[in-house]
Amino acid sequence: MRGRAKRTFNSSANMDFFSFIVAYCVSKKLTLITAFLCWGPDDINKLLKLSRDAGLRVRVHTDLTDPHLLPDLPAYRTFREGMLLDTHCDNVSQLLNKASDTRAFNLRHSWMLIDDSFYNFTNVDNILSDTLILPDGDVTWVSKDTMVDVYRVKRDQDLMALNLGFRDSQLELELERLWLKLPTTVTRRKNLNNVYLESATIVTQPQYFKGWSDLSDRQIDTFPKVTYPLLMLCGQDLNFRFNLKQVDLYGEEHNGTFDGLVGRMQRGELEVGITSMFMRADRWRVVHYSAETIELKGAFLFRQPSRSAVSNVFVLPFSRGVWAACAAVFAGAGLLLTVFGHVARQNVLDPTAQRLTLPESLTYAIGTICQQGSDLSPQLWSVRLLMFCTLLASLFAFTSYSAKVVAILQAPSDALNTIADLTHSPMDMGVQETTYKRVYFAESNDPATQALYRRKLLPLGERAYLSVVEGIARVRTGLFAFQVEQSSAYDIISKTYTEREKCGLKEIKAFTLPMVAVPLRKHSGYRDLFASRLRWQREVGLMDRFRRVWMSSRPKCDEGRGGFVSVGLVDVLPAAQALLAGMLLATAVLLAEKLYYFVKTLVQPNLWSVAEVANIK
Secondary structure (H helix, E strand, C coil), X not given: CCCCCCXXXXXXXXXXXXXXXXXXXXXXXXXXXXXXXXXXXXXXXXXXXHHHHCCCEEEEECCCCCHXXXXXXXXXXXXXXXXXXXXXCXXXXXXXXXHHHCCCCCCCEEEEEECCCCCCHHHHHHHCCCCXXXXXXXXXXXXXXXXXXXXXXXXXXXXXXXXXXXCCCCCHHHHHHHHHHCXXXXXXXXXXXXXXXXXXXXXXXXXXXXXXXXXXXXXXXXXXXXXXXXXXXXXXXXXXXXXXXXXXXXXXXXXXXXXXXXXXXXXXXXXXXXCCEECCHHHHCCEEEEEECCCCCEXXXXXXXXXXXXXXXXXXXXXXXXXXXXXXXXXXXXXXXXXXXXXXXXXXXXXXXXXXXXXXXXXXXXXXXXXXXXXXXXXXXXXXXXXXXXXHHHHHHHHHHHHHHHHHHHCCCCCCCCHHXXXXXXXXXXXXXXXXXXXXXXXXXXXXXXXXXXXXXXXXXXXXXXXXXXXXXXXXXXXXXXXXXXXXXXXXXXXXXXXXXXXXXXXXXXXXXXXXXXXXXXXXXXXHHHHHHHHHHHHHCHHHHHHHHHCCCCCCCCCCCCCCCCCCHHHHHHHHHHHHHHXXXXXXXXXXXXXXXXXXXXXXXXXXXXXXXXXXX
């Protein structure tokens, strides 16, 4: 081995020292230890034997001179790992610098730095002078007479040290009691000594920004406005200040790099973002998150259209079975009336009976259905009774039909309940103008959402994306569905809609938005501090208070049962279409009759004349 000679320990004390190392690792609930040692083989074997007996796996590295032989020190894995380092070995600074560069001084690694001499803070500060041990680090300096917990609040700040007590005779149980009695890392390191942390916030529309407490445009830059007071409280709680910058984009990936706020964090320019942003998989590669702040919900918001807008109200009152029964009854009445007329013409001299032919009888049946009278007044009582019963049945059917039509027109509609219903409806659609306006439609795995996007939104291009105010106004005035953040929509609705209009709103979720959280620089040393204090704010209700201030709740429907609905043109459109179709059909029949008359009166006599000439010849 290159460098100085391998270190040896006094045989009477080394077993206690090795036992202490093993007890320390066991008390920390570690199972894997990576050791960087310059000891003799006998001492290393003794440590390995004691570790194996305690159920610990130990990897030993004895050469710190070659940087290529040093193991990778990833900041995060799925398990915790103990790191054992003898500070008297050669090239210790090389290993410490590598751990600083990879942010390996964090809670995933429990570092034990061995100094087999009496504690001297100057010596500790000299060895760790360039080491980045931030507040989430778990680093214990173990000297001959004591243990010291070390960290620094920021890279350019002095090293902080907390004496944990004497090392001698510390066994596993005593160490466990020490960790239980010791305040948590967050509690011990809450004071960041009023340092400045590099940060930035999002202001996407500066022309509308009037301050962090202005509530006039709550739907614009909602995330930063909700998060700003939360992080200001964190600053007071943890005793630090923000060196705040302003950017206009959250950050999208372009060829492996991000722009906006995420891009600055990717380049290491920022420590924390004064906003909440979506926890997306692509962003996880370059930033981390501390704690969730609010739950953002989005949905297609629209006024449920009347039944007449999506179906023909004139066929809805009766089921198919009832329609078939009515047709059979009145067709049977017409046929029976024809039979009665035929019998009357054979046996009774009744002028009315002469008119009871099949076409006339069917016309009477249809007129009876439509509540039309008839000038027929037969002398036979049997025929009169049949006509009376037909009129009575028509009265009952027509009364039920009319009442049902009125009820359908006045009742709220439930015609649209799914994304597929929206796709096949005549409604126009739009999407709120946001930074993620296209992303979640394009990335959705739901076939119905994809079909809606391709059929309704994609053909519109940029015209599909509207401001919240414009989109909600179109929802109010017509058949329009608007994909919007619900809290932003509720704020506009509560100011502009009438009570009855609020009651007619319907929501259909197209996709679920991810949670939003406060972003931090990747492997930030303040992640657990921020997470702990933000979760505390949630538990005591501070986060919910700011959410209620900046994010509106759904307006209450207080007058849903009052008022009435006026019948519009769309409600009677099927009747107008039937009238138009009848007029066109009547015109076609008239032309056919004229053609028939022309053929009969002009062409046929000529044919007879030709035939007569042929006979004369």
